[in-house]
Amino acid sequence: MIKKIIYHSVFFSFLTHKKVFGAESGGMPQLDPEFWVSQIFWLTITFGILYVVLSKLILPKISSNLESRKSQISDNIEAADKQRKESDAKLKEYEEIITKSKIEAKNIFNQAREKVLKDINAKRDVLDKQIDEEIVKAENEINKLRKDAPIKINKIAIETASELTQKLIGAEVNNSSISAIVDDLSKRNGDKYYGN
Amino acid sequence: MAANPMTQFEVYRIGPEIKIGAFDISFTNASLFMVVSSLAILIIFNLGSKKNSLLPNKLQLLAELSYTFITKMISDTAGSKAKPYFAFIFSLFMFVLFCNMFGMIPYSFTVTSHIIVTFILAAFIFIGVTIIGFIKHGFGYLRLFVPSGVPAVLLPLIVVIEIISYLSRPVSLSVRLFANMMAGHTMMKVFGGFVISLGIVGGWLPLSFSVALTGLEILVAFLQAYVFAILTCIYLNDALNLHH
Numbered sequence: 001m002i003k004k005i006i007y008h009s010v011f012f013s014f015l016t017h018k019k020v021f022g023a024e025s026g027g028m029p030q031l032d033p034e035f036w037v038s039q040i041f042w043l044t045i046t047f048g049i050l051y052v053v054l055s056k057l058i059l060p061k062i063s064s065n066l067e068s069r070k071s072q073i074s075d076n077i078e079a080a081d082k083q084r085k086e087s088d089a090k091l092k093e094y095e096e097i098i099t100k101s102k103i104e105a106k107n108i109f110n111q112a113r114e115k116v117l118k119d120i121n122a123k124r125d126v127l128d129k130q131i132d133e134e135i136v137k138a139e140n141e142i143n144k145l146r147k148d149a150p151i152k153i154n155k156i157a158i159e160t161a162s163e164l165t166q167k168l169i170g171a172e173v174n175n176s177s178i179s180a181i182v183d184d185l186s187k188r189n190g191d192k193y194y195g196n
Numbered sequence: 197m198a199a200n201p202m203t204q205f206e207v208y209r210i211g212p213e214i215k216i217g218a219f220d221i222s223f224t225n226a227s228l229f230m231v232v233s234s235l236a237i238l239i240i241f242n243l244g245s246k247k248n249s250l251l252p253n254k255l256q257l258l259a260e261l262s263y264t265f266i267t268k269m270i271s272d273t274a275g276s277k278a279k280p281y282f283a284f285i286f287s288l289f290m291f292v293l294f295c296n297m298f299g300m301i302p303y304s305f306t307v308t309s310h311i312i313v314t315f316i317l318a319a320f321i322f323i324g325v326t327i328i329g330f331i332k333h334g335f336g337y338l339r340l341f342v343p344s345g346v347p348a349v350l351l352p353l354i355v356v357i358e359i360i361s362y363l364s365r366p367v368s369l370s371v372r373l374f375a376n377m378m379a380g381h382t383m384m385k386v387f388g389g390f391v392i393s394l395g396i397v398g399g400w401l402p403l404s405f406s407v408a409l410t411g412l413e414i415l416v417a418f419l420q421a422y423v424f425a426i427l428t429c430i431y432l433n434d435a436l437n438l439h440h
Contacts, residue, residue, distance in 0.1 A: 035207040054290075
């Protein structure tokens, strides 16, 4: 009995549905079941093929493309980093070399200057010594000359005086007496001429 | 007849009638646009993945951006466990998107404006997600219907509501897409009809509406494809990571 009612209700509902579809066939074509099976069939086919081709062929390729690009970029970044570090090290090395050579150059310059100064000093010392010696020699000579000068002058004065007196008076005068007079004069006036 | 805004949704046979048993599986305009959409997707993504250059060209960029977009969407909503279903969600999103977009071309046919198409997709997702849930959690999957932290008095009511909401998922999923596409296209057709009937004098207002609606519909076409895909992800998330 219940079964019968259920069957009836299903049957009637189906009939009324048919009527509804019939009434709306001019309204909503979506509710017309004529091509439902066809749409399901073609949807399954097209979507199935789309899914299979995308998942098996295309998406793995895109994924690997993305991966390879990622790894390539990270590789490049790594390489760039490495090279930068290397260049930094090189730069440091270069700077070290520069400072080292600067210090070396300074040392060499200082050494050279010291050597030159030493040379100059030594030469100047030698020259000073020589000059001193020369001066001493000259002074000695001058002193000697100065010491000898009064004697020579006295002698000249004696001779001149004796000759003068001979010419003037015509008489021979004793040289010894003249020399005594000259000595006496020179002693008196020596201070005036020689300063000692 | 052309003024009837529903004519654009009519399905008609292209070529001969094909029958398997009692079932009519003839090639129709709907089938044609399914094939066209699928082919367009395959061609674009095949060209976009053919060459692997460090600086991608436009197609490659498009393919890779779509790939990362969907990957991010899945990982954001369903977590890392949903990775095996990436290809399915990708094809689903692309199929719905391309069907919607091809529907925007005048005189074309919108596959997704038919409830049967969207319902089959939604039902497939619903059944698939339910099977995945039972495989992953066994009968523990039924805990989905028992939210934690609910007073024992309210529990029977809550469970009933949860079951109803779970069972209505395929309906809401399919009707959302179908109704959006149908309503949009009907409205555009109606405004287009107004342009003709009001003529050169008064037709400018509905024409400007039509232009604005076209922009809106393109937005809706993308948005609905996105919503369809993201809801699939959310259902998948329920099945993979039982939160309740």
